Amino acid sequence: MILHITKRELYDNLNSLRFALTTILLLALMLTNAIGHLREHPKRIQKYNDAVVESLAVLNSHADDSLYKLAQQGPGKLYKKPSSLHFCAEGGERLLPNIVEGGNPHPYSSNIIGVWKLSYPNANIDLKRVGPDVTKVDWAFIIAYVLSLIALLFTFDSLSGERESGTLRLMLANSVPRHTILIGKFLGALISVSIPFMLAALMNLLMISTSSAVHLNIEAWGRLGIIFFIAFLYTCFFLALGLLVSARVQRSAVSLVILLLAWVTFVVFMPSTLASIASELSPSMSFDEKWTQYSQQRDEIWDKYNYVAWSKAVDRKTLTAKSAFFYENAEMSERLNREYLTSKIAQVQHARSITRASPATLLQHLLESFAGTGFERHLQFVDNVERYARQYREFVVDIDRSDPESFHIIGVREGMTKKKVLPEAVPKFEDTLSLGKDFNDSAIQMLLLTMFVIVLLSGAYLAFVRVEV
């Protein structure tokens, strides 16, 4: 029976105007998305590759010089690898920095130079662009805004419309259980929304994967599969919402008004308003605060080691003190940089978790984490960098330890080995993403979305069972 109702719904929908309009709209959007991606992505990759090559060249030249140079100058600029699934979710990549710098040793004077530290750049707000602000048409936009609206348009009259026209009574007279009707309607609507979406998405993927400029590997396809699943879950949410309201309300017009207002509230209004309320609740560290702390601690360290800084002696004691001086300073500065970043991240995370009350944001975040873009991805990049920084420091210590003639005092030229370092031996930064980790991180959000869907579906069932026809 379910199959029968589903089929009937499907045939009804396939012939309707809304199906045709949906197909055209989705195809146009996906086409725009593919064109945009094929135009932008090669440039992005090119830029990344050039930057990495340049950064590696600098690193190799340091390795050629000496181990001391490596310990002093650090690994240099470390870049975030652009995701090949950038078209799925843009995720504010324009705003997020794509670099962490491991370098910039503090120059105390022209011949006394400290050691490297990690510095995290701020988000880059473009103060120069004066054009209007728009959302990029990515999959997240298409699914979160357009597909959800379409899902509502397919369900707002599915029960109230039949009630209005009297066919619902007819159907119930045939001793069909109510839940069968509901499930049939739900499946029918889901399939009829999925067809145009799949069509458009597959066309988009076909365009992108056949182009020579973009490479999608197996993992990327796996991620795309998950993204499809999330999109279905999200569509189900809005279909269930449509059925719920449609079951409760007597007239289709009223049902539509309620649904549209709910849509506006969930999708447009909640994400931005909740974010600004939440970000006000948890203030972050200001730059001035950071600066006062920094100058105070810098002075303390300076007072402690003032006696060695200008000393030209090369005995073990002076060198050790010098090295401690450099390292304490770099460590302090790196720690403050990190604290400053952490306080900002905490504020954003706080706001992000509160905006997840809106399913649209939930979808946005899920898509971002599986597409490998956005804020979570940035944090992962920062983690990768920090892991690499530890590895790099260990490498320097290990190499130095392998030379018995060295004093093993890192950070000063006289205290370190004079032996040549093989440039190939120096660890290289590799920005990796792991699907398993992404999956773990977003499992809760996925469950939350599933829960939303189940609650709404059971709500629709209860509403439909109790309502008089």
Place this chain on the structure above:
Amino acid sequence: MITLIRRELLDNLMTFRFAAAVFIMLLLVVATTVVLIKDYERQLASYDTAVKKHRQEMLEERTYSSANLTIDRPPNPLSIFNVGLDKRLGNSVSIEYLYVPTLWDAWKHGADNPFLNLFSSIDLVFIFQGILSLLALVFAYDTLAGERERGTLRLVLTHPVRHGQILFAKYISGMICLLIPLLMCILLVLIMLTTSASIFLSADDFLRIGGVVFTSFVYLSLFYLIGMLISAATRRTSTALMLAMFVWGFLVLVYPNMILTAVKTDPHPDTQTSAYNQIKQIWEEFDRDRLQYLANDPVPGEKWSFGLQGDGGTFWGYRHDSSILLRYDIAGFNYKALKAESEPLVPHVQNYHRFFGTQVTNTAERMWLIRKPALDALYTQPAKMEQMLLKFSPVGLYDAATEAWTGTDLNGLQDFFTAIQRYHQVVIDYYLDNKIFESRQWFVAAEGEIDWNLLPQFSFKRSDIGINAKRALPDLCLLLMINLVLFAIIFLIFVRSEV
């Protein structure tokens, strides 16, 4: 006629959809206004701190060459209606003799956590733009098709009323229904604005808000007419509804985002490098002249420092940003006190700075002649192009017109920076007239501190309401014209259609 209007009005007002719409509208508008007022207060607070801080920094300076003149841009209270560019662009700019300040030289004070820009922000116009247009379509889609379906249209037409009258009555009553939530929202917002302690609105501001309301009204009417057109052209209400929803989705949601993703409006890639090279040349010329002067003056050597020694130090002003076409590297000194053996050198240094002052201001002026058109080509023209593309949807027209009213559009912001440029000229003239470049206090602090209060003061008044109106007028007229055309088409379709 009046009976018709009254009938329609009652039909609409007594519905559940009307009540639900008004309720949600008010809720959203109140919540948004609270958030926006809070946000404005925060911006104002950070503006006040910035002004104080910059004033303090200016008073601390002891020499003219290290003068630290920074002007801050106050937030616009009307940005609550349409935030436009007000919050996004730089709001602090320093006045220096080396270049003419522009919007692109400004930086941002009070942006403690720029990562927060990841979240989109909404304003009142955004809410009106989305929800009111949706409501207009929901009210309009069944005005004609519904009556035709039910057969009441035939009934009405049996009476001696003209087609035009029916249309007009329907239009008027529908608009009254839509005006009620709009006006209620505006009134609530105004109450909240006037009771807030930090927001001061002048009489002109109220007129500007009136302009925004009028524009919103015209925008609404446009969507109502689109709804009527669909209703007149279709036989069944369900078809009309679907068409109306998709038209809304396309015009409001999809088109603005899609068109800017599809069309690239990057400026010509050579503009930047060629302008930058020209500017570089100008400064190199300046450097040659300077070195020549140093070679020809009675003090041997080509050093700009003349071997001057004292407490305090030298500074190296260096800014090299090819994206805003700026390049200068100027060295100078700001000594707290001079050593006695350097005293005989002072007249030479003063002479040098007399030459330097006139030369550097001239060079800055020449650089400006290249920079202005180049910056226009790089940033303003693509922005104008994008805005033009958006105007193919009524949403773009509405947004542009309301931005013009509130003064948060590019023109409104440029007004501020034009005032800054004028002020910059006044300060330079003051320097030249009072021979400050060649004064001793240019590089050495004197006994008496510099009275920075003698400097001309900066003041800025937002442009007249007349200018706002003039800027909003083209878009407003376009909106009105589309209204008229739509009405004419509806009339034609309705008259010629069979009932």
